[in-house]
Amino acid sequence: MFPRARLSAAPVSPPTIRKTALNAVHRQMGAKMVDFNGWDMPVEYPASIGCGIVNEHMAVRTSVGIFDVSHMGDIRLAGPGALAAVQHISMNDASKLALNQAQYSALLYPQGTFVDDVIVHRLGEDEYLLVINAGTREKDFNWVRENTRQFDCKVEHLSDEFTQIAIQGPKAVNLLQKLTNADLSAVKFYWVTHGSLCGLKNVLMGRTGYTAEDGFEIYIPSNDETSAHVWYAILDAGKEYGVVPCGLGARNTLRLEGKLPLYGHEISDTINVWEAGLDRFCKMEKPEFIGKAELEKAREQGLKRTLIGLEMIDRGIARDGYKILDLGGNEIGYVTSGSPAPFLKKNIALAYVPPQQSEIGNIVQVEIRGQGVKAKVVPTPFYKRPKKS
Amino acid sequence: MSYPTDRKYTKEHEWITADGKIGITNHAQDSLGDIVFVELPKVGAEVTAGKTFGTVESVKAVSDLYAPASGKVTEINGALATAPEQVNKDAHGTWMVKIAITNPAELNGLLSAVDYEKFVSEEAGH
Numbered sequence: 001m002f003p004r005a006r007l008s009a010a011p012v013s014p015p016t017i018r019k020t021a022l023n024a025v026h027r028q029m030g031a032k033m034v035d036f037n038g039w040d041m042p043v044e045y046p047a048s049i050g051c052g053i054v055n056e057h058m059a060v061r062t063s064v065g066i067f068d069v070s071h072m073g074d075i076r077l078a079g080p081g082a083l084a085a086v087q088h089i090s091m092n093d094a095s096k097l098a099l100n101q102a103q104y105s106a107l108l109y110p111q112g113t114f115v116d117d118v119i120v121h122r123l124g125e126d127e128y129l130l131v132i133n134a135g136t137r138e139k140d141f142n143w144v145r146e147n148t149r150q151f152d153c154k155v156e157h158l159s160d161e162f163t164q165i166a167i168q169g170p171k172a173v174n175l176l177q178k179l180t181n182a183d184l185s186a187v188k189f190y191w192v193t194h195g196s197l198c199g200l201k202n203v204l205m206g207r208t209g210y211t212a213e214d215g216f217e218i219y220i221p222s223n224d225e226t227s228a229h230v231w232y233a234i235l236d237a238g239k240e241y242g243v244v245p246c247g248l249g250a251r252n253t254l255r256l257e258g259k260l261p262l263y264g265h266e267i268s269d270t271i272n273v274w275e276a277g278l279d280r281f282c283k284m285e286k287p288e289f290i291g292k293a294e295l296e297k298a299r300e301q302g303l304k305r306t307l308i309g310l311e312m313i314d315r316g317i318a319r320d321g322y323k324i325l326d327l328g329g330n331e332i333g334y335v336t337s338g339s340p341a342p343f344l345k346k347n348i349a350l351a352y353v354p355p356q357q358s359e360i361g362n363i364v365q366v367e368i369r370g371q372g373v374k375a376k377v378v379p380t381p382f383y384k385r386p387k388k389s
Numbered sequence: 390m391s392y393p394t395d396r397k398y399t400k401e402h403e404w405i406t407a408d409g410k411i412g413i414t415n416h417a418q419d420s421l422g423d424i425v426f427v428e429l430p431k432v433g434a435e436v437t438a439g440k441t442f443g444t445v446e447s448v449k450a451v452s453d454l455y456a457p458a459s460g461k462v463t464e465i466n467g468a469l470a471t472a473p474e475q476v477n478k479d480a481h482g483t484w485m486v487k488i489a490i491t492n493p494a495e496l497n498g499l500l501s502a503v504d505y506e507k508f509v510s511e512e513a514g515h
């Protein structure tokens with residue numbers, strides 16, 4: 001069972017904890033800090049500046065919010081064999097990427113389970129940037145390097161070179177346009193561009209994100225001064241839109257409403273692509289990629305469990321790791337991620353259950369502090385952003 | 390902030406008045422963030438000093454509530470079922486449960502407003 005938090009002050013960070021270039025800025029702004037996979041990160045900013053998880057979440061859904069996501073990792077593959085290397089380790093089809101186009105994908109183990117999920121960006125004729133999770137930086141880099149040795153390409157670990165800031169929400173493009181000469185209206189979702197930004201030249205800006213909203217992620221040099229300068233410039237330019245800084249708390253509730261997977265929860269080294277429901281990003285028509293053979297076998301054998309969305313019907317909040325029971329009280333699965341959803345004003349969860357229990361409308365129970373609390377299976381994503389007219 | 394002197398406090402950040410009203414402190418609600426769910430015992434339930442009697446949930450976490458003193462629950466604040474955020478708005482003015490205190494002498498062992506304030510600033514490393 002997961003330990004419950006006591007109402008007490010945050011523990012002092014251990015000396016080996018890692019910090020982004022914006023760490024001092026977050027602390028200066030009064031953010032509540034948390035150890036996230038070895039990183040000292042803001043979980044939410046203070047109520048006194050109009051923040052807190054709920055306000056931050058709502059700002060992203062209705063206007064714009066910004067996130068320091070520098071803890072994420074960056075791996076560049078460049079050279080004549082770069083595409084072949086990416087095709088070997090990534091399950092999606094990178095040959096479909098035009099210059100400046102990006103796609104969601106995953107790196108798989110031979111068993112068809114997840115090393116990590118990743119956004120693959122094509123930045124040059126033979127140049128690809130993989131943006132990966134914070135907690136899996138070293139593991140991913142070693143995996144990529146070990147599994148691409150046979151290809152003629154250079155593999156570089158660039159994670160420490162970038163401060164990465166996400167600007168997310170319906171007004172994100174308006175905000176960012178004030179700070180750059182690049183024509184952002186010409187950049188479609190999941191495409192990137194380069195341009196000047198806050199006096200910096202050739203800044204990579206991708207129309208990507210982890211919030212189920214429109215938005216951009218920008219990559220600037222990771223020195224403290226530059227990073228702080230840009231962060232405050234964004235907050236200043238965004239004043240007219242009511243921009244707020246957002247922490248990992250809102251990042252989680254936003255991605256959960258959009259059913260975006262989190263490594264270690266919906267995807268992991270013991271979960272395969274079919275179970276996680278990520279079929280559409282897995283191109284089995286590719287001649288070869290790591291994991292393909294086992295995925296073929298698994299597809300023939302059929303699903304033993306599948307990822308579903310739940311909405312609580314009775315009073316209670318389903319949380320990560322809680323057991324799922326059928327109406328008879330038998331354990332049938334578990335919650336991968338669960339939380340109140342600030343925009344939807346419901347308590348929602350993602351969970352693994354057997355396929356027989358996965359029909360929309362099916363009622364199950366979530367075990368909360370020893371009691372079964374009813375929840376129903378609902379379609380996902382729980383939230384989809386409105387189409388721009 | 391100065392804490393009201395009409396009550397006693399615990400190191401678990403609860404408060405209790407002489408007439409048995411129990412709630413959580415302003416420091417607690419600030420640490421928790423937006424409170425979205427409060428789970429309280431039923432009227433008639435026995436609570437024991439130092440033991441959990443319910444939970445308070447923020448968006449991110451579940452926290453236990455510890456009874457400052459022993460007694461029987463005589464009333465619960467029903468408004469918290471639909472408006473848990475009231476605790477964030479006014480932690481010291483929002484009681485969660487009322488108990489009939491079994492042994493009023495138990496309150497003597499709890500922290501005064503001054504001692505609690507000191508405890509909070511020491512915990513924060515000031």
